Amino acid sequence: MSRLETLGGVGVLVVEAGDPVVDARGARDLMGEAFMGDLQMIAIPVDRIDPAFWDLRSGFAGDVLQVSVNYRARLAFIGELPEPAASSNAFAALVRESNAGTQHWFLPTLDALRERLERG
Secondary structure, eight states, rough: EEEEEEETTTEEEEEOTTTTTBHHHHHHHHHHHHHTTTOEEEEEGGBBOGGGGOGGGHHHHHHHHHHHHHHEEEEEEEEEOTTTTGGGGHHHHHHHHHHSSSSEEEEHHHHHHHHHHHOO
């Protein structure tokens, strides 16, 4: 289940913490839902993401991020990075690069997302 929130003046599809794990199909479904609802961003708690996402060798993260670009669906991953991402230099570089842009963000809380969106 997900809900619509307006954060910093932006329509955000917020995935609920108790929802099933977001796998490849679930990610595409969320992006389609956001696209159809004319929403500008999807916020997903990190504990709802398929564990393969956090291991860059799986290719799952790259696939999800590329599909989000294709759908023009901005993604915010909310929460502390789980292992193996938390101890990966490569994932840390991905987070830095993503957070410097506007398409994908890794943020600690929804409040941090709200603040980032308010800044523009």
